[in-house]
Every structure is written in C-alpha cells, then in structure tokens.
Amino acid sequence: MLDEQRLKQLVLAINEAIRLQDWDALSAANQRLASSLQAEGVTDRQRQQLQHFYRIGLAECQHHADTLWQKIQKTLDDREAMAAYACFGDNESFSG
Numbered sequence: 001m002l003d004e005q006r007l008k009q010l011v012l013a014i015n016e017a018i019r020l021q022d023w024d025a026l027s028a029a030n031q032r033l034a035s036s037l038q039a040e041g042v043t044d045r046q047r048q049q050l051q052h053f054y055r056i057g058l059a060e061c062q063h064h065a066d067t068l069w070q071k072i073q074k075t076l077d078d079r080e081a082m083a084a085y086a087c088f089g090d091n092e093s094f095s096g
Contacts, residue, residue: 006036007036007046007049007050010029010032010033010036010050010053011049011050011053013025013028013029013032014029014030014033014057015057017029018057018060018061018064021064026057026061033050033054036050037050037051
C-alpha cells in the first residue's frame with residue numbers, strides 16, 4: 001500500500017532529480033514510481049496524483065532535452081562559422 005508520506009517522497013525525489021538534472025536519480029525514482037503504481041492498495045486518487053506529477057516531470061525533462069539540443073546545434077553552427085572564417089576570412093583580409 002502506498003501511504004501519503006511515500007507518495008510525497010516519490011514526488012519530491014522526482015522533482016529534486018529533475019531540478020539537479022541528476023538523470024540517474026530520476027531513473028531510480030522512476031523505477032520506484034512504476035513499482036508503486038503496480039502495488040496493491042494504491043487508490044485511484046493516489047494513482048492519478050502520481051500520473052499527474054509524472055507528466056509534469058516528463059514535460060520538464062523534455063524541456064531540458066530541448067534546451068540541450070538547441071545548445072548543441074548552436075555550438076555546431078558556431079564551429080562551422082569559425083571554420084569557414086578561418087579558411088576564407090584570413091586569406092581575404094590579408095590579400096592585396
């Protein structure tokens with residue numbers, strides 16, 4: 001059975017792991033969450049609360065992933081621009 005204290009601990013563990021971007025801790029909390037959802041005695045209200053917080057956490061993880069992807073893309077774009085400048089910019093600057 002999942003008591004209210006355990007429910008709060010799961011939610012806090014998930015939120016803290018996301019805040020710290022500690023993906024190992026998030027994975028462990030996710031496994032505990034999955035086990036809790038399967039446990040006997042979990043009320044519909046508790047299951048709905050867990051699912052609600054899970055969706056919020058998943059959206060936050062997606063936001064972090066999107067932000068990281070944008071940073072990677074910008075880094076790659078900047079590197080390509082610097083490489084092009086290094087190849088062509090210096091030659092044109094000093095010719096003539």
